[in-house]
Amino acid sequence: xxxNINDIKFDLLIKLAGGDDDFIREMLSLFLEKAPSSLEILNxxxxxxxxxxxxxxxxxxxxxxxxxxxxELHLLIKKIEEDANKNGSKSELTKNIGQLNTQMITLFDxxxxxxxxxxxxxx
Amino acid sequence: MPNxxxxxxxxxxxxxRRMLEHHIGMNPDNDVESFATGKELIQNLYKDPDLIxxxxxxxxxxxxxLIKKIKEFNPDIPIIIISGQxxxxxxxxxxxxxxxxxIVKDEDTKDRIWNILKHxxxxxxxxxxxxxxxxxxxxxxDFSSTMVGESSEMQKVFRLMEKAVKSNxxxxxxxxxxxxxxxxxxxxxxxxxxxxxxFIAVNMAAIPSELIESELxxxxxxxxxxxxxxxxxxxxxxxNGTIFLDEIGDLDLSLQSKLxxxxxxxxxxxxxxxxxxxxxxxxxxxxxxxxxxEVQHGRFREDLFYRLLGLPIKLPxxxxxxxxxxxLAKFFIDEFVKENQLNPISLSPDSVQKLLAYSYPGNVRxxxxxxxxxxxxxxxxxxxxxxxxxxxxxxLANLMLEEKSLRKYTFDIIQYYLEKYDDNILKAAEVxxxxxxxxxxxxxxxxxxxxSKYQ
Numbered sequence: 001x002x003x004n005i006n007d008i009k010f011d012l013l014i015k016l017a018g019g020d021d022d023f024i025r026e027m028l029s030l031f032l033e034k035a036p037s038s039l040e041i042l043n044x045x046x047x048x049x050x051x052x053x054x055x056x057x058x059x060x061x062x063x064x065x066x067x068x069x070x071x072e073l074h075l076l077i078k079k080i081e082e083d084a085n086k087n088g089s090k091s092e093l094t095k096n097i098g099q100l101n102t103q104m105i106t107l108f109d110x111x112x113x114x115x116x117x118x119x120x121x122x123x
Numbered sequence: 124m125p126n127x128x129x130x131x132x133x134x135x136x137x138x139x140r141r142m143l144e145h146h147i148g149m150n151p152d153n154d155v156e157s158f159a160t161g162k163e164l165i166q167n168l169y170k171d172p173d174l175i176x177x178x179x180x181x182x183x184x185x186x187x188x189l190i191k192k193i194k195e196f197n198p199d200i201p202i203i204i205i206s207g208q209x210x211x212x213x214x215x216x217x218x219x220x221x222x223x224x225x226i227v228k229d230e231d232t233k234d235r236i237w238n239i240l241k242h243x244x245x246x247x248x249x250x251x252x253x254x255x256x257x258x259x260x261x262x263x264x265d266f267s268s269t270m271v272g273e274s275s276e277m278q279k280v281f282r283l284m285e286k287a288v289k290s291n292x293x294x295x296x297x298x299x300x301x302x303x304x305x306x307x308x309x310x311x312x313x314x315x316x317x318x319x320x321x322f323i324a325v326n327m328a329a330i331p332s333e334l335i336e337s338e339l340x341x342x343x344x345x346x347x348x349x350x351x352x353x354x355x356x357x358x359x360x361x362x363n364g365t366i367f368l369d370e371i372g373d374l375d376l377s378l379q380s381k382l383x384x385x386x387x388x389x390x391x392x393x394x395x396x397x398x399x400x401x402x403x404x405x406x407x408x409x410x411x412x413x414x415x416x417e418v419q420h421g422r423f424r425e426d427l428f429y430r431l432l433g434l435p436i437k438l439p440x441x442x443x444x445x446x447x448x449x450x451l452a453k454f455f456i457d458e459f460v461k462e463n464q465l466n467p468i469s470l471s472p473d474s475v476q477k478l479l480a481y482s483y484p485g486n487v488r489x490x491x492x493x494x495x496x497x498x499x500x501x502x503x504x505x506x507x508x509x510x511x512x513x514x515x516x517x518x519l520a521n522l523m524l525e526e527k528s529l530r531k532y533t534f535d536i537i538q539y540y541l542e543k544y545d546d547n548i549l550k551a552a553e554v555x556x557x558x559x560x561x562x563x564x565x566x567x568x569x570x571x572x573x574x575s576k577y578q
Contacts (some may be wrong), residue, residue, distance in 0.1 A: 010228055016146070023145055030138050059207055061179060063139040063228050 007108035012067050015123045026109045031064055039104055042080075046090075046097050054093065055084035068111075074122045075101050130170040132157035133164045133189075134205070135182045139228070143176060143205070146233045146314035153240070161189040168196045174223075174243055174273030176236070189222055191291030202241055206234065261313045262510055270310060271304065271454045274444035278399060280307065282438045288314040293386075295371075295431055296409040305315050306367060307436060312343070312365040317405055320364030328370035336378055337394050340385070346395020358391045358402050365405040371431065372412035372423060379424045386430050404432070441483040441490060452478055454505075455494040466497055470506050476526040477508045480538060480569055513542055532571075537565050 009069045010024070038057045045053035058081035066074045080096050083089070114121075130147050131516050132155065148155045156172075158164045161184045164175070172348035175193060179186045185351070186204060193200060201223035206213070210304040223243075226235045263287050272278070286312055287294050296304045305324060312322045330338050337347075341356030357366060368374075368410035374382065384407065385391050408431050417423035441448065449470070456468060474497070493511060500510040540551040541562075543574075552559045 015144070015231075016233055018149060020145070027138070027141065027145075030141060036139055060136050061208055063142075064134055066229065067142065 008069070008107065008114075009123075010068060010114065010121065011123055014123050016067065017121075021121055026117060028068070030094055031068055032108060033103065033117075034109055035061060035064065036108070039101065042097065043101070046094060049090070051084040051087055051093075054097075055081050058084060065107075069103075069107055073100075073107065074104070076100055126223065126241070127154040128152055128174070128247070129154045129156070129170065129172045131164060131167065131175045132179040133159075133161060133175065133181065135159050136178070139178075143236075146236055147176075147240070150237075150240070152244075159194075159575075160184070164189070164194055165196075168200075171197070172200060172481075173247060174201050174203065174240070176205050177201045179217075181205050186217070190222060194221060197352070202463030203236070203239055205236075231559065259317060270306060270461065271451050272444060272447045273450055274439070274446045276439035276444050277447060280436055280438060283434060284311055287311045287434050287436070291405050293405070293431055294407045294436060295414075295433055296407065296436045296438065297414075298409075298411065299440045300411055300487055301488030301565065302438035302440060303487050304438060305367065307438065308367040308407040308409065309363070312367075312405070315365070315405070317364050321361055322365050322367065323357050323361040324367040324369060326369045328373040332375050332378075338380070339378075340391045340393055341373060341396075342394035343396040345398060346393070350395065353393070356391060356393065358385060358404055359400060361404045362402050363404075365407060368406065368408045370410055370412075371408040372410035372414055372417055376422070376424065379427050383424065383427045383430060386427075406433075441486045445479065448478055448490065449475055451490055452494050455491045456498060456517060459498050460494050464496065466504060468504055471508070471509045474506045474511055476570055477511050481513055481568075482535065483497075484536070502513070533565060534569050537562060537569075 003043050010028070011057050013024055013027060017027070021060060038061050042054055042057035042061070045051075046055060050087060058077050062074070065077050076096060080093060080100060083096070130153050132140060132143045134143060134157065137159070144155050144157055147153050147528070156167065156170070158167065161181055161200060177186055177189060178367075180271065181189070190202060193202060198221070202221075204214075204217050204222050204225045205228060206225065207228050209227045217225055223233075224239055226232060226239075270277075270281070272280070276554065284307060295309070296307050298304050308324070309322060312318065325339065329458065336352070337356065339356050339358055340351045341354050341359055344350060346354045385402075386503075388399070389403065390401050392399045414423055414428055418425050418428050441451075452470060456470070459465070460467060478493075485492075493513065496512055497506045497510040500512070502505065536555070537551065540554055541548070542553075544550040548559055548562050552562050
């Protein structure tokens, strides 16, 4: 995941939106509204050792992250889902979820910054 | 929304559901409705969607159960599974259960959905087109409105056709060329329970004898010189429908036994093949020949004759139902005018007389051709006698083919010479070595006789 929030371009979302700026804003806002609660449940679930719930939340986040974020973050959430599904190592999962939290905060900030600007979304 | 394509989206992830709504809704022809749970979907199935996209991992619900419920409600609704992960074995299993397609959520999802929608719409359009064509064909062969005849002979034909449509009984139609045997066969098929199945017509007299076996029963690749590919025969083509074997009296004796076996066993074996194929076909046969005479002369198998006789329908020649000539003429005028978007046109009293005086060796088919030509030839809103052209001329020798009264022979001879010399009475009288007044008297008698028949 890119460390600098200005480097996050939302290219795939812009491409899929077909030039509809309102739709891009709507989807970014919807992500800001829904993703933090999923992330919070995921964090609680790993603490409670509830791997089924970890897998479930990771699965939920995966589709939107694939479109909004970059491939690195998508691979990370995918790995968390897979490891949770096959009862993988808890320490590995905790480490990856820690990384996910950091990268998601960067992503949330990038979205907030981009939404505060009024110019058009372009590739 | 007329002609819209109704798509149901079932996705528990709010974010991705909105994404799908946007993808599919980008085409204004798509009428999109989305649900977060399987329960909501089931409650709305009565709205008859054209497509359902289903998230494979739908919370606690199993997609398999939901697919089963959808299929129970309507097995024809296409279902696309949109899954977060690529799992080939699951995909194969779902496709086996009748799912239309399985696609993975990735950057190409939108394009894949659009392609599927494109194909499904083409299928829907094709189905609608086929359904419309079937309706049109059924109307075309609606014998209650398109087969015309008030004569008692034709009323009997209609009564028999009505009986024929109610069962699968074999029907044998006899009648001279041009009396409408195929029209009757189609009328029966398109009003029977088989109307949605194929109607396959085969004219035995038009196919070379060496090809007829392969034409009827098909052949395997390499079964004879020129059989480069496997080909199914007309009987297999007609499966679940009707096969119309026209001019059955012309079928070679050697093939008659094979046909008999097919009719008895209800299965065909392709030429060069050893595997039999079950068929479920209604058989309608027609001939202009007298099959009883053919049997008596050993040219037609007696057992096949009785197998095919079924419900016999005899179509009368047009000159035996004079009352229908003008009725049919008016019907053909209306049809032709409608088809060609012409102004309405009627028959003058003299042209009615001219039509009634003719013998129609080509039967209804000939009358139709005469009328269509008359409409084209006429420059006025009324068809006059000069617009009515009888061709080809009936050879005089044919006059002796049927037994009739001396009076009728006289009428036919006068008519023949008048036709031959373009209604030149003086010339006809000269050739026949009789006076002009004799011809006028005979014409007057013909007219009176025809009028009395028509009234």
